[in-house]
Amino acid sequence: MDCRTARLLMDFARPRCSELPADDADALGQHLAGCADCDALARAERAADARLGEAMRVVSIPEGLRGRILSRLDLERGNRRRRLAGWTVRVAAAAAVVLLAVYLGLVWYNNRARKLDLWALHDQVFTRTYSADAKKVEGWFKEDLNITTVAPTQFNYAYLKEFGISSCQGRRVPSLYFANKDTEAHVYVVTGEQFDMDALKEAEPIDSGGFHVEVRQEVEVPDHAFVVIYRGDSLQPLLMQEGSAQ
Numbered sequence: 001m002d003c004r005t006a007r008l009l010m011d012f013a014r015p016r017c018s019e020l021p022a023d024d025a026d027a028l029g030q031h032l033a034g035c036a037d038c039d040a041l042a043r044a045e046r047a048a049d050a051r052l053g054e055a056m057r058v059v060s061i062p063e064g065l066r067g068r069i070l071s072r073l074d075l076e077r078g079n080r081r082r083r084l085a086g087w088t089v090r091v092a093a094a095a096a097v098v099l100l101a102v103y104l105g106l107v108w109y110n111n112r113a114r115k116l117d118l119w120a121l122h123d124q125v126f127t128r129t130y131s132a133d134a135k136k137v138e139g140w141f142k143e144d145l146n147i148t149t150v151a152p153t154q155f156n157y158a159y160l161k162e163f164g165i166s167s168c169q170g171r172r173v174p175s176l177y178f179a180n181k182d183t184e185a186h187v188y189v190v191t192g193e194q195f196d197m198d199a200l201k202e203a204e205p206i207d208s209g210g211f212h213v214e215v216r217q218e219v220e221v222p223d224h225a226f227v228v229i230y231r232g233d234s235l236q237p238l239l240m241q242e243g244s245a246q
Contacts, residue, residue, distance in 0.1 A: 001031045006038045010045060132157035141174055149174040149189050152226045153218060156180075156240050168227070171195075183232030192223040200225045 009028050032039040134151040137160065141147045145165060159180040166175035166188060174189040190200075206213035212235070216226045228235065 001027045003031075003035060003038050006031045006035070007041065010038075010042055132160045137163055137176070145174075147174060150221045150224050151176065151189070152187060152216065153220075154216065154239050155185075155187070156238060159238050168194075178238045180237045183230065183235070183237040185228055185230035185232075185235060185238055188227040188229075190225050190227060195225070197223065197225060200227075 006028055009024055032042055134153045134155075134157065137151040137157065138149060140163065141149050141151075147165070155176075155178055159178045160176060161179050162177040164175060165172050166186075167173075168175075168188050168190065171190070171194045173194065176187045176189075178185045178187065200215045201217070203215050205215075211229055211231050213227070213229050214235075216228055217224070218226075230238070
């Protein structure tokens with residue numbers, strides 16, 4: 001080890017200082033043992049450190065200094081906590097304002113007066129009037145009303161005029177309206193969860209006041225029934241003809 005390196009390491013080799021690795025401390029000790037100049041400098045620095053330490057130890061500590069320092073530290077910590085709490089409240093308030101603004105914006109957007117697309121309305125009515133079938137109607141119930149249901153396959157959907165939700169003895173059920181000249185029918189789709197299927201199977205048809213009421217079921221959907229209320233001599237004009245395809 002040369003003198004320059006040794007003198008750089010002296011600051012790290014002072015008493016009560018453990019920053020110097022053991023290998024470097026040993027190398028420094030060997031250098032000081034063989035170099036009078038560096039050893040003298042090291043001794044002088046240690047002597048100066050000793051005198052400075054003695055001078056510091058004889059300085060009297062003001063009474064209550066420790067308590068005042070601790071109180072000051074507690075005060076600073078309290079101030080930091082209050083600043084942090086205030087910052088948190090401000091951030092939360094700003095976030096609440098942003099969320100409220102977004103919510104009000106969505107409310108305004110959903111409730112604003114919209115431009116009615118007449119051609120889109122025309123295309124929708126045209127499509128549902130001339131290309132309806134049971135499966136498409138089931139899809140429309142799901143798309144428009146978020147209702148999963150089944151539609152009767154016995155009816156001719158060329159005569160479907162409307163579909164939607166109706167009240168049936170306090171239960172909301174899917175309904176369809178068919179019309180062909182003087183024959184018209186309202187069909188209510190009911191399920192076994194809503195009404196007693198066994199009782200519906202045994203129900204007798206009704207013929208009163210120009211209206212007829214009957215219950216139709218299909219083998220493919222035994223847990224559903226179609227309650228049909230129609231006006232006309234027969235329901236036949238609204239049904240699929242034997243051998244015809246939808």
